Amino acid sequence: MSSALLLQSLILGILLGGLYALLAAGLTLYFGVMRVVMIAHSAFLILAGYLAWFFTVTTGWDPLISLVITVPVFFGLGVAVQRLLMTRLKPASLTMMSVLLTFAIALVIEGMLGFTFTGVQRRIKLDYGAASIELFGAQVAVVKLVAFGLAVLALGALWLVLKKTSFGQALRATIQHKEAAELVGVDTAKVASYGFGLGLATAAVGGTALALDATIYPSLHWHWIGPLFAIIVVGGLGSIPGAAIAAMLLGITQSLLQVPLGTTWAQTVFYLALFVTLIVRPQGFFGGRLAQRF
Amino acid sequence: MESEHLLELVDIEAGYGRAALVLRGLTVRVPPATIVCLVGPNGAGKSTVLKVASGMLVPRSGRVVVQGKDVAGDGPQQMLRHGLAHVLQGHSVFPEMTVAENIKLGGFTVGDKAVLNERIERVKTVFPIVAERWNDLAGLLSGGQQKQVEFARSLMISPKVVLLDEPSMGLDPKTTATVFEQVVRMRDHGTAVLLVEQNARRALETADVGCVLDLGRVHISGPARELLEDPELSRLYLGGRPAA
Numbered sequence: 387m388s389s390a391l392l393l394q395s396l397i398l399g400i401l402l403g404g405l406y407a408l409l410a411a412g413l414t415l416y417f418g419v420m421r422v423v424m425i426a427h428s429a430f431l432i433l434a435g436y437l438a439w440f441f442t443v444t445t446g447w448d449p450l451i452s453l454v455i456t457v458p459v460f461f462g463l464g465v466a467v468q469r470l471l472m473t474r475l476k477p478a479s480l481t482m483m484s485v486l487l488t489f490a491i492a493l494v495i496e497g498m499l500g501f502t503f504t505g506v507q508r509r510i511k512l513d514y515g516a517a518s519i520e521l522f523g524a525q526v527a528v529v530k531l532v533a534f535g536l537a538v539l540a541l542g543a544l545w546l547v548l549k550k551t552s553f554g555q556a557l558r559a560t561i562q563h564k565e566a567a568e569l570v571g572v573d574t575a576k577v578a579s580y581g582f583g584l585g586l587a588t589a590a591v592g593g594t595a596l597a598l599d600a601t602i603y604p605s606l607h608w609h610w611i612g613p614l615f616a617i618i619v620v621g622g623l624g625s626i627p628g629a630a631i632a633a634m635l636l637g638i639t640q641s642l643l644q645v646p647l648g649t650t651w652a653q654t655v656f657y658l659a660l661f662v663t664l665i666v667r668p669q670g671f672f673g674g675r676l677a678q679r680f
Numbered sequence: 681m682e683s684e685h686l687l688e689l690v691d692i693e694a695g696y697g698r699a700a701l702v703l704r705g706l707t708v709r710v711p712p713a714t715i716v717c718l719v720g721p722n723g724a725g726k727s728t729v730l731k732v733a734s735g736m737l738v739p740r741s742g743r744v745v746v747q748g749k750d751v752a753g754d755g756p757q758q759m760l761r762h763g764l765a766h767v768l769q770g771h772s773v774f775p776e777m778t779v780a781e782n783i784k785l786g787g788f789t790v791g792d793k794a795v796l797n798e799r800i801e802r803v804k805t806v807f808p809i810v811a812e813r814w815n816d817l818a819g820l821l822s823g824g825q826q827k828q829v830e831f832a833r834s835l836m837i838s839p840k841v842v843l844l845d846e847p848s849m850g851l852d853p854k855t856t857a858t859v860f861e862q863v864v865r866m867r868d869h870g871t872a873v874l875l876v877e878q879n880a881r882r883a884l885e886t887a888d889v890g891c892v893l894d895l896g897r898v899h900i901s902g903p904a905r906e907l908l909e910d911p912e913l914s915r916l917y918l919g920g921r922p923a924a
């Protein structure tokens with residue numbers, strides 16, 4: 387591999403890793419706050435992608451503007467899903483049953499997308515869709531930079547919410563010790579539903595970022611859910627910084643492997659990393675003291 | 681309604697899920713400025729009593745009375761507002777947060793910034809470790825240091841009644857002494873303490889009133905001194921005769 391190609395792959399890997407970090411952030415958040423395994427997260431990503439596409443087709447405006455609508459709507463949707471559905475699950479079997487429940491939600495979303503928009507592949511047409519700029523001597527597509535920028539902004543905002551707001555303090559306290567959080571006066575039920583809303587809000591941004599540079603179709607979410615779960619297990623379930631580090635490392639590795647192995651084989655890096663993690667360090671590599679052991 | 685007690689648990693029946701009842705008609709009364717100590721064998725339901733008092737567990741029947749008002753059925757948030765603070769058995773710091781964040785979360789329900797800062801300064805003086813490790817992650821502290829942070833955190837609401845579940849577990853003698861000193865000092869300032877202790881003899885020496893829990897009821901209760909001197913009790917629950 388020439389050094390120019392290596393550099394190009396590395397840069398693309400970093401951009402990809404940033405996007406993965408955003409896509410996985412919500413997933414690890416649901417688990418951290420509620421011990422919920424949210425199979426439908428990637429279906430919501432694709433839903434957001436479709437809404438961005440539909441928004442651009444009907445208005446002719448930039449898909450990023452659709453975030454003004456989709457982020458609050460997804461937040462509300464998350465609160466509703468948590469309050470109306472998740473709270474019906476028995477605490478003792480919550481994690482297991484949440485897999486079934488969210489699997490069903492994913493099927494419903496996929497079905498509705500197929501029904502509404504048909505199974506035809508869609509792609510957002512952008513003025514800057516084919517543009518690229520030179521970065522450290524490598525050619526980088528503008529859409530990838532925009533997607534990365536969106537991921538950085540959204541993760542930065544998430545970090546601010548978690549670290550600097552009183553809701554964020556309550557949410558982190560709930561993740562770290564639920565009973566103690568209740569005993570200092572945190573309403574953990576409310577935190578759970580807002581936490582779920584926050585997770586889906588990241589899906590709105592992530593799905594839009596994803597759709598900038600991808601062809602979307604209703605069943606695309608199955609392609610994403612495996613890699614995303616691999617990321618949060620490697621990073622340590624429930625840890626957002628852990629997921630971000632794992633996403634970056636796996637994104638870079640995948641990108642570097644694409645040149646010699648091709649895209650299909652490079653994808654296996656997620657599953658390899660997942661197996662190695664489960665064998666060597668089931669609590670994940672970057673989750674710290676909180677990470678759950680499977 | 682006269683209320684000579686800060687906290688009363690009357691005829692409490694409580695348990696977990698469909699399992700058999702843990703508390704079967706338990707009654708405990710905590711007067712102001714008094715340390716009441718619960719002793720009893722493992723699994724007797726001591727922690728369960730504290731959970732009922734702090735609203736973590738809603739009793740099937742019975743009354744939970746705070747300053748003359750029946751508040752049975754209230755959750756932890758309301759109980760906190762009634763002035764009850766609960767320090768859990770085992771470790772309950774937020775490990776991935778700094779000591780500072782832990783202490784500030786203790787005042788989560790305190791709206792007034794000035795009051796909050798004043799209380800922070802106070803717990804820092806009472807527990808120097810809190811000031812020393814202010815910016816460290818709580819999970820990195822030793823077990824005994826974490827316990828002190830938990831205790832300090834519970835004081836942030838300026839509680840009327842503190843529920844302490846085995847505070848000396850895993851503490852060295854010096855730190856245990858600090859915690860007991862603090863308990864006594866709080867009592868002297870009018871706060872009531874409902875204390876559960878593994879080290880029953882030590883606890884009864886500090887406490888004003890002792891209650892022996894067995895089979896989900898208060899088996900014997902009375903002035904702590906008298907319980908200590910009761911030879912039968914010593915044999916059954918305090919592990920042998922008093923040293924004296």
Ligand SMILES: Nc1ncnc2c1ncn2[C@@H]1O[C@H](COP(=O)(O)OP(=O)(O)OP(=O)(O)O)[C@@H](O)[C@H]1O
Binds near residue numbers: 696699702725727
């Ligand atoms: N969360 C729970 N779910 C189900 N059963 C529980 C739960 N917590 C306690 N129990 C049961 O309730 C009974 C009393 O437990 P509790 O923790 O109150 O005892 P304890 O007197 O505090 O014991 P120890 O001295 O060991 O702390 C025990 O039989 C225990 O198995």
Ligand SMILES: [Mg+2]
Binds near residue numbers: 726727728769845
């Ligand atoms: Mg106990």
